[in-house]
Amino acid sequence: MNTTPTPPLTATDLAVDASGLVKDFGSFRAVDGIDLQVRRGEVFGVLGPNGAGKTTMLSMLATLLPIDGGSARIFGVDVASSPHQVRQLVGVTGQYASVDENLTAFENLYLFGRLLGLPKAKAKSTGSDLLDRFDLTDAADRRISNFSGGMRRRLDLAASLIARPPLTFLDEPTTGLDPRTRGQMWDTIRELVAQGSTILLTTQYLDEADQLADRIAVIDRGRKVAEGTADELKASVGNSTLQLRLEDRDDTTRAAAVVARVLGEHPVLTPESGGLNIALADANRAADVLIALRESAISISTAAVQQPTLDEVFLAITGHHSDNETEEVA
Amino acid sequence: MSTQTLLPDTTASHALPVDRELSSRPSLAETWQQTTAMAWRSVKKMFRNPEQFFDVTLQPLLFTAMFTYIFGGAISGSVADYMPIIIPGILAQTAITTCMAMGTQLREDMDKGVFDRFRSLPIARIAPLAGPALADVIRYVIASTLTIMVGLAMGYRPGGGFFGTLAAWALTIFAAWSLAWIFTWLGTVMRTAQAVQGTAMLIMFPLTFLSNAFVPEDTLPGWLHAFVQVNPVSHVVTAVRDLMNDGSFTAEVGWALLGCTAVVAIFAPLAVRSYSKKI
Numbered sequence: 198m199n200t201t202p203t204p205p206l207t208a209t210d211l212a213v214d215a216s217g218l219v220k221d222f223g224s225f226r227a228v229d230g231i232d233l234q235v236r237r238g239e240v241f242g243v244l245g246p247n248g249a250g251k252t253t254m255l256s257m258l259a260t261l262l263p264i265d266g267g268s269a270r271i272f273g274v275d276v277a278s279s280p281h282q283v284r285q286l287v288g289v290t291g292q293y294a295s296v297d298e299n300l301t302a303f304e305n306l307y308l309f310g311r312l313l314g315l316p317k318a319k320a321k322s323t324g325s326d327l328l329d330r331f332d333l334t335d336a337a338d339r340r341i342s343n344f345s346g347g348m349r350r351r352l353d354l355a356a357s358l359i360a361r362p363p364l365t366f367l368d369e370p371t372t373g374l375d376p377r378t379r380g381q382m383w384d385t386i387r388e389l390v391a392q393g394s395t396i397l398l399t400t401q402y403l404d405e406a407d408q409l410a411d412r413i414a415v416i417d418r419g420r421k422v423a424e425g426t427a428d429e430l431k432a433s434v435g436n437s438t439l440q441l442r443l444e445d446r447d448d449t450t451r452a453a454a455v456v457a458r459v460l461g462e463h464p465v466l467t468p469e470s471g472g473l474n475i476a477l478a479d480a481n482r483a484a485d486v487l488i489a490l491r492e493s494a495i496s497i498s499t500a501a502v503q504q505p506t507l508d509e510v511f512l513a514i515t516g517h518h519s520d521n522e523t524e525e526v527a
Numbered sequence: 528m529s530t531q532t533l534l535p536d537t538t539a540s541h542a543l544p545v546d547r548e549l550s551s552r553p554s555l556a557e558t559w560q561q562t563t564a565m566a567w568r569s570v571k572k573m574f575r576n577p578e579q580f581f582d583v584t585l586q587p588l589l590f591t592a593m594f595t596y597i598f599g600g601a602i603s604g605s606v607a608d609y610m611p612i613i614i615p616g617i618l619a620q621t622a623i624t625t626c627m628a629m630g631t632q633l634r635e636d637m638d639k640g641v642f643d644r645f646r647s648l649p650i651a652r653i654a655p656l657a658g659p660a661l662a663d664v665i666r667y668v669i670a671s672t673l674t675i676m677v678g679l680a681m682g683y684r685p686g687g688g689f690f691g692t693l694a695a696w697a698l699t700i701f702a703a704w705s706l707a708w709i710f711t712w713l714g715t716v717m718r719t720a721q722a723v724q725g726t727a728m729l730i731m732f733p734l735t736f737l738s739n740a741f742v743p744e745d746t747l748p749g750w751l752h753a754f755v756q757v758n759p760v761s762h763v764v765t766a767v768r769d770l771m772n773d774g775s776f777t778a779e780v781g782w783a784l785l786g787c788t789a790v791v792a793i794f795a796p797l798a799v800r801s802y803s804k805k806i
């Protein structure tokens with residue numbers, strides 16, 4: 198077997214080191230000069246709405262799409278010039294489950310084990326082991342076509358762990374899952390991190406990035422528009438939002454004046470629904486606002502305190518909405 | 528979720544270190560294991576979609592009986608005289624029509640999510656193509672065995688005896704496997720399964736019907752004769768006839784083997800190249 202030693206450790210302190218990544222589809226630039234640095238052992242979240250270019254960017258880093266501009270290194274290994282080496286370092290879990298519909302769960306894991314060079318017996322035991330660890334043993338001999346979304350995702354993740362890759366890509370691991378399954382997936386991801394994996398995950402949900410990621414890059418229309426910890430991002434829009442709907446739309450302006458007086462800042466008006474969105478540095482100030490409104494005889498139909506949504510982070514950073522047609526996370 | 532570790536391996540629960548030796552290309556032994564793993568997958572698929580066996584069982588039964596009885600009298604004067612001509616012809620034709628399905632199968636397969644995973648794995652780029660081709664040999668075996676058996680049942684007694692027939696059978700299967708690489712390449716180049724199907728038909732018809740598979744070539748007009756003579760399928764047909772009817776390893780057999788090898792040598796690398804590029 199031909200082998201090449203990996204570069205010295207200094208070059209591999211970064212699990213991912215990409216600069217100026219570009220991908221063009223015809224005249225459309227899906228990824229437009231993204232720089233990304235993921236440190237060893239961290240969970241890095243790439244947050245962005247549908248169509249932002251997350252999958253395209255991951256595909257380039259995973260050698261699935263040629264890189265049209267810029268360069269990327271995985272643990273110091275150049276992606277464009279050494280794809281075979283990079284494939285030995287990265288486990289990929291796709292946005293759309295990349296397992297074989299025609300095979301059972303066990304057969305899928307056995308196949309990937311064999312492809313990765315395991316002897317037959319070892320491929321079998323690794324397959325059974327992983328099914329066990331991902332709570333899929335009962336479904337081992339069922340065809341994937343009958344699997345629920347959550348089961349597919351778990352199997353997909355299990356499949357990408359066969360080679361025990363030091364870096365794992367998770368492309369929207371919980372999109373489309375119900376809240377309970379999403380929580381399970383989060384637990385799984387946390388366990389992986391505890392075992393020393395480095396993870397690059399993409400998501401459309403700020404709270405998912407918040408729950409899992411050490412650092413977050415926000416991308417929009419192929420560009421990176423912000424980067425930081427979850428707290429830093431949220432601080433840029435206020436820590437939470439008080440959403441109010443008024444009984445009488447005509448009170449909107451008057452209510453805004455009251456809020457401005459109490460908090461010293463103007464709320465965002467959403468006149469089409471007769472409401473106000475009020476950024477709160479401190480969630481306790483919500484009570485002050487409500488009391489002041491009662492005193493001014495403005496009556497409220499609904500009130501809710503919410504963590505900032507991706508859309509609000511977006512609005513704050515880019516000045517436009519995220520055009521996100523999928524559901525927001527409450 | 529259990530409290531066990533998620534990463535497989537009982538000895539070390541941690542991800543593999545990054546500063547281990549990385550192989551720069553798969554070795555031959557690794558490539559073979561990957562190819563057989565992909566073949567294993569295709570065989571599983573095949574037996575779960577039994578319609579893949581329709582063409583290889585029905586076509587030999589129908590075509591052998593039909594061609595022999597319909598054309599037998601007209602072309603050779605009698606059915607018995609026509610058999611030594613037509614059975615090898617149908618063998619070759621069956622080989623091509625059954626291996627044609629490779630292209631459409633592959634194209635449909637490549638559009639599925641699991642191919643993204645195959646691409647992301649450190650495996651030889653030829654394995655996802657060579658695996659299905661290897662598995663497809665099962666279908667060629669069924670088709671050629673049935674064709675010969677139907678011929679025998681209809682009273683054909685190959686002059687080449689058992690070994691001549693065995694050699695002809697093996698050559699047919701090898702030819703099918705080789706020609707399949709043309710269709711595999713089409714599958715990697717074209718965008719839709721329909722396009723692959725259409726193009727494959729366009730290639731298949733002249734190759735089989737403008738050959739000496741069904742008629743002795745000296746009955747053909749000059750221009751057609753010229754094409755029939757350069758058509759590689761004609762060489763396979765003649766080689767199969769030589770083996771089956773005379774049991775002799777003639778120069779034609781050598782040419783057929785050489786031609787088939789050349790097809791693989793040209794189209795396998797082309798297919799791998801376009802597969803590696805295509806997303």
Ligand SMILES: Nc1ncnc2c1ncn2[C@@H]1O[C@H](COP(=O)(O)OP(=O)(O)O)[C@@H](O)[C@H]1O
Nearest residue numbers: 222225227245246247248249250251252253254
């Ligand atoms: N193969 C492709 N051909 C043309 N356009 C594409 C292709 N893949 C993605 N796109 C476009 O690139 C943009 C980014 O897509 P994608 O990376 O899938 O976004 P995300 O994963 O963030 O939802 C989208 O506008 C999408 O329509």
Ligand SMILES: [Mg+2]
Nearest residue numbers: 251252292369
């Ligand atoms: Mg995506």
